[in-house]
Amino acid sequence: MKTLITCTIALGALVAEGRIVNVAEHGIVPGQDGTYALNSLIKSIENEPGVTLSFPKGDYEFHAENALEMHRAVANHDNGLKRMVFPLFNHRNITIEGNGSMFMMHGRVVPFTIERVEGITLRNFSIDWAQSFHAELKCIERDVEKKAAVFELDEKRYPHKIKNGQLLFDRMGQEDPIGSNMVWDPETRAPIYDTDRYALNSWKPIKVSKPGKNRIKIEGGFKKEPPPVGTILVAHGVHPTSRLCPAIHVTNSKDLKIENVVVHDAGGMGLIVERTENITLDGMKVTSTEERIVSTRADATHYIGCKGLIKVENCVFEHMLDDAINVHGAYVPVAEYLGNKELLCNISHFQQWGLTFGEPGDKVCLMSRLTVLPLFETTIEDIRILNEHRFVLTLKEVPEVMPNVPLSVENLTWYPDLVFRKNIVRENRARSILVTTKGKVLIEDNHLSSQMHGILIEGDNNKWYESGAVEDVVIRNNEFVNIGFACDNRYPLLASPLFNDTQHMGEGRYHRNIKFIDNTIRSFNGHMVEARSCEGLTISGNKMVFSTDYPAIEEGEAIKLDYCSNVSIVKNDAEGFAPLRITQTVDTESVTIKKNTGFQAAEGMKAAKN
The missing domain is CATH 2.160.20 (Pectate Lyase C-like)
Incomplete structure (x- = not known):
């Protein structure tokens, strides 16, 4: 009824x-x-x-x-x-x-x-799904010297075969090799500490055999050594089918x-x-x-x-x-200026092909791909799709003289505000939060515990083409727990554009107005914030507590500044560490450091006042 x-x-x-x-x-x-x-x-x-x-x-x-x-x-x-x-x-x-x-x-x-x-x-x-898109293999034996291990896996849950010495998983009628893989800890239900040490270089020759029912033996190919007994090797295939x-x-x-x-x-x-x-x-x-x-x-x-x-x-x-969440726009490189206010644009990243970049009336900006900084704002008058990879953009206005540098186009109309509040992110590969948007951002009252950076504010015009230099970000009252247990140089907050070897700093900062305040950080590595090309950065009222959950890493900087300006580092507290270092490059200016406990400014910086 x-x-x-x-x-x-x-x-x-x-x-x-x-x-x-x-x-x-x-x-x-x-x-x-x-x-x-x-x-x-x-x-x-x-x-x-x-x-x-x-x-x-x-x-x-x-x-x-x-x-x-x-x-x-x-x-x-x-x-x-x-x-x-x-x-x-x-x-x-x-x-x-x-x-x-x-x-x-x-x-x-x-x-x-x-x-x-x-x-x-x-x-x-x-x-x-009745059948998963990855496979999980439990290590039950290993030989470190021979770089060999025996794994147990459920043949019904993860159907597979060995063909020409290669392990192939039958995923819904498709044969998938091991491909990308990493090792997880069943106790923490998270990637194992320093997981990359135990991963397989699946593109290198390995020998696979079947010593018994629900058993797979892999010899060779491990980056440094086979996974510890009891851990789980997660295999999740290759592009373009993963x-x-x-x-x-x-x-x-x-x-x-x-x-x-x-x-x-x-x-x-x-x-x-x-x-x-x-x-x-x-x-x-x-x-x-x-x-x-x-x-x-x-x-x-x-x-x-x-x-x-x-x-x-x-x-x-x-x-x-x-990651748990990623919010961004897209940089679209200009392949050619056709004249008559028309740009031939190329969607460069293969996983953005077919993207709806814009519509007539959207406000856009021409960007330098060398400095990743804005050059000229205008409006879309027309957009003509050629195929998944390319389109022709007609603009209302263009510069009298087109800049003689590689260009990209950014859509300024389609950027959201973000509120990320009272959430739990944990036990995942990669980061907790990626955010590159020109809207207002509030990240507060969350529990964040990820293998790589806690919060990554990036933007790049060369690899992922994820756009959005931030202008107003508040990160407050969050709990960061053991950020960076990939055993790498990872931070609760990293704010920096991603440059390749051909790109360089321009006259101006990329990110603006970031506040990292009143957060609690349980840390084994003493890292808090790394910032590059930021104008207006406040780091205040944060508390760092030493964690014994992972091996201690005492080297590196707690706060690292590069090409930043108008930075305030005030009333932060660190317990259980040797004095944590604050460093900056010669390109950083207007830094205030005062009333911090457990931190030490590098030589040449304003001394910390307790």
């Missing part, structure tokens, strides 16, 4: 009729493949606003065989034919209510594809809400959002299951070219093979 409800939409006094649809009445029930019936139901309500699809609580099965397929470009993933379980296109004010259900995926599918939707809520369900299936893909939409949704696995990111306005996550969780160590193949959440407000609160992101 279909139940009618009335809901109020916040558009003056407008009241709209909405409908709750019980999916069971359309043949979508737990325990059997509901893909075709669901695709048909979604198509039937495409032009009806205000619909809620309600799933009575249960375990639902969705298979690739009957899923709608089309070619899709997915940012930071591999483009291609995608089969979709929830193909949501052009809907208005639609809600998917799971009532605590499990949505179990079978095969290479994208569970949610959301395109040109205004007003959508995903609520109260979990997403998982990022095919994000759990939720959103593009060209508005007012997205995700509430109490759990993502246990994905052949890519848990959530990837492109060119969408206003995004709210409340109580979302990305985590592994009891049977697996690792959750998603890539980031928990990722946002490119969005605007409005991104609000992420009360979420848990753990056990991913990449």
Whole structure:
């Protein structure tokens, strides 16, 4: 029975009729493949606003065989034919209510594809796959001298074969080699300390054999030594097939809400959002299951070219093979100035091919690719797509004389504000937070514990082409725990553009107005902040406490400044360390250091006052 409800939409006094649809009445029930019936139901309500699809609580099965397929470009993933379980296109004010259900995926599918939707809520369900996109091998024997190890793995959970001496995993009909891999600690459920030491150089010759049921022996190829007995080698394949299936893909939409949704696995990111306005996550969780160590193949959440407000609160992101959140725009290199205010532009990074860079009316900036600094602001008059790689941009105005340097274009209209509050990020590979946006950023009251940097404020115009020099960032009242247990030179906060050998500093700073205040840092390496090319940096009221969870690293700088100006380092406290060093380059100016305890300014800097 279909139940009618009335809901109020916040558009003056407008009241709209909405409908709750019980999916069971359309043949979508737990325990059997509901893909075709669901695709048909979604198509039937495409032009009806205000619909809620309600799933009575249960375990639902969705298979690739009957899923709608089309070619899709997915940012930071591999483009291609995608089969979709929830193909949501052009809907208005639609809600998917799971009532605590499990949505179990079978095969290479994208569970949610959301395109040109205004007003959508995903609520109260979990997403998982019957077969994972990675393999987990437990080390049960090792020979350090021979660089050999025997691993135990479940042949049903991780089907595989040995072909021409190579270990190949059968992932949904595709043969995947070991490829990228790293070692995890089942006790901490995080990457093992100094994990790179034990990884396989999978491109080097290795010998693979099968000494018994559920056993694999690998000889050679380990970077320094085989993994310790009891640890887990996680193998997750190679490009271009290792990022095919994000759990939720959103593009060209508005007012997205995700509430109490759990993502246990994905052949890519848990959530990837492109060119969408206003995004709210409340109580979302990305985590592994009891049977697996690792959750998603890539980031928990990722946002490119969005605007409005991104609000992420009360979420848990753990056990991913990449970052918890990344917010950025895109630099698009100029291949050629065609004259008549037209630029031939090239989308350089292969995982941004097909990106919607801009539309007429968007404000853009011409950038120097040598200094990564702005040169000229103007507006898009027209954009003509040639293919996934290139487009022609017509501008309202161009400089009277085009600069004789390599150029890129940055979209200034599509940058969001970000609130990241009361979240937990832990036990994942890579960083907790990456943020490069010109909007206002507030990061507060979070628990952050990642293998690499805690918060990375970067931006680069040469590798990932992720744009967005920040202008207003507040990082306060967070707890950073054992940041950098990759055993590298990692910091709770690193703010620096990424340069290659051809790029150099220009006349001006890249990032501006960053406040790192009142945070607590449990640290085994004594690192707090590294900053490069920043104007206006405040580091104050932070407390550092020595941690014995990992081997102590006493070398390096607690605060490291390079090409910065107007820096204030005040009232920070460090306990349990030898005096922590503060250093700066000769290109740094206007630094105030006072009332710090447990810190020592390098020779030539203003002395710290206790």
